[in-house]
Amino acid sequence: MSTNEISITVKLFAFFRENRFKQQEQTFPATITVREIIQRLGIDPEEVGVTMINSRHCTLDQTPVQGDQLAIFPVIGGG
Numbered sequence: 001m002s003t004n005e006i007s008i009t010v011k012l013f014a015f016f017r018e019n020r021f022k023q024q025e026q027t028f029p030a031t032i033t034v035r036e037i038i039q040r041l042g043i044d045p046e047e048v049g050v051t052m053i054n055s056r057h058c059t060l061d062q063t064p065v066q067g068d069q070l071a072i073f074p075v076i077g078g079g
Contacts, residue, residue, distance in 0.1 A: 004030050011071045037062035049075035
């Protein structure tokens, strides 16, 4: 891993896990945003309800750093 890359743990929840994974360590460019990670995983950002870095709410434009844990939750429907 070079200095312009980061390694983070990505955790997926609910139906985002289907044909993907539950939790996985992945390497990305150091400048990547949460939105770009979501898109690389083949997830439509419109389907994302909550994103968290290290158990704290984050925006899709936030940039994770080395060692972070990114959790991605889908929009929950109901009534």
